Amino acid sequence: MSTIDPENNEPRALFEFADFKDKHVLEIGCGDGRLTWHYADKAAHVTAIEPSAKQIAIAKENLPKHLESRADFQAATLEEFAAKSRPSVFDLVILSYSLC
Amino acid sequence: MVHAFKEIHRLLKSDGFLIDIHPVAVHSSVEIHKNGKIDLVGQLEVSQWCVDFQEADKALDEIIQRGIFTVEQKVMFETLTYYDSAPEMGTALKQSILKYVREGEPVDEEVSHVEILAAQADELLHAADGEAKLVLREPDHISRLKPI
Numbered sequence: 001m002s003t004i005d006p007e008n009n010e011p012r013a014l015f016e017f018a019d020f021k022d023k024h025v026l027e028i029g030c031g032d033g034r035l036t037w038h039y040a041d042k043a044a045h046v047t048a049i050e051p052s053a054k055q056i057a058i059a060k061e062n063l064p065k066h067l068e069s070r071a072d073f074q075a076a077t078l079e080e081f082a083a084k085s086r087p088s089v090f091d092l093v094i095l096s097y098s099l100c
Numbered sequence: 101m102v103h104a105f106k107e108i109h110r111l112l113k114s115d116g117f118l119i120d121i122h123p124v125a126v127h128s129s130v131e132i133h134k135n136g137k138i139d140l141v142g143q144l145e146v147s148q149w150c151v152d153f154q155e156a157d158k159a160l161d162e163i164i165q166r167g168i169f170t171v172e173q174k175v176m177f178e179t180l181t182y183y184d185s186a187p188e189m190g191t192a193l194k195q196s197i198l199k200y201v202r203e204g205e206p207v208d209e210e211v212s213h214v215e216i217l218a219a220q221a222d223e224l225l226h227a228a229d230g231e232a233k234l235v236l237r238e239p240d241h242i243s244r245l246k247p248i
Contacts, residue, residue, distance in 0.1 A: 002192060003182040010121065010240070013177045017119055017244045026111060082107040093108050095120045 004034065011038035014094075023091040028078050029098025033059035036071060046071045047090075049081050101159030102166075109168055109247050117246050118169065120160065123153055124176065124239040130189070130217050132224050134232040141221045144193065144236070145213050160243070169245040181236040186225055189234055190218030 014035070020042035030036050030048035032055045040046045050056050053075040060073050074081065078098075108118055127143035163169050183189040193214045197207055221234055 001184060002188060005179045006182065007180060009177050010179055013175065013242045014119065014121070016175075017173055017242060018117070028108075078104055078107055082111060085111055087110045088113045090111050091113055091116045093112055093116070093118045095108070095118060095122075097122055 008038070010035060014039065018092060020092070024089065025092045025094065026081075026090045027094040027096060029096050030059060030073065031055050031097075033062060033071075033073065035094070035096055037062075037064070037067075040067050040071045043070065043092075047074065047081075048072070049074045049076045049078065051075065051077045101156055102162050105159060105163040105168060112247050114247065117172070117244055120243045120245060121240060122156055124241055128236055128238040130221055131235045131237055132221065132228060132232050133235050134228050139224065141224060142217045144217065145210060160245075164245075167248050170248055172244045172246050174241060174243040176239055176241045179238050179240055181238070183234045183236070186218045186222035186234060189221065189236065190214055193218075193236075 018039075020039045022044045025039070025043045025046045027036055027046060027048040030050045031052075033048065036046060036048050036059070048059065048071060050059070050073070056073050056075040063071060063073070105118075112118065127145060129143050130141040132139045132141060164171060183192070194211055197210050197214065225232055225234055
């Protein structure tokens, strides 16, 4: 079993760039939620999208109870998600290793 | 890609911002770590992956030139992935190659390069006994962009 970024270099870089307090966040390309868990408890709400339904199923399965009301995982591309979203709703968008 | 950034711009509040994280389009390295010493096994050559992220970089440049976003901050960092074995690394890297490949693009050379790297890593791991760790080092950059 591989271990990705145990040094937490990625979340450390993210926290240097963003204060998540009271923010409504959209994460594009969330995968299995690996990065999402690091900041979700600090944000007001997180919408995390990922085209792979398999990855979203893993993310939902691993979603901690205390984050259930704060994090919403959806299997969707950015195009699909944007088509049904109102404008100007997010304080912060994270494009994480995603080519959209 | 430019269209995607425009969609992101539409979804963002005017005082919001975008954080973009993606690998730097250069070769990642496969390493053996033991007792604080790092030995380079080789560099990963995933041209398809690099082409895609080079295009992402170009799209980012274009949206900045068009005045859709402006860069507030940008830095590089590295992510390290630790594998339990060389075959595990080989399988994971081959899956990544196949995930990013475009229809009709040949991947035999890249897959074969991964197999060679995995075999070399396996030999070095066995020679180094159980204390050594197999690591993939990937340079990434993170940017904070403000919508205009």
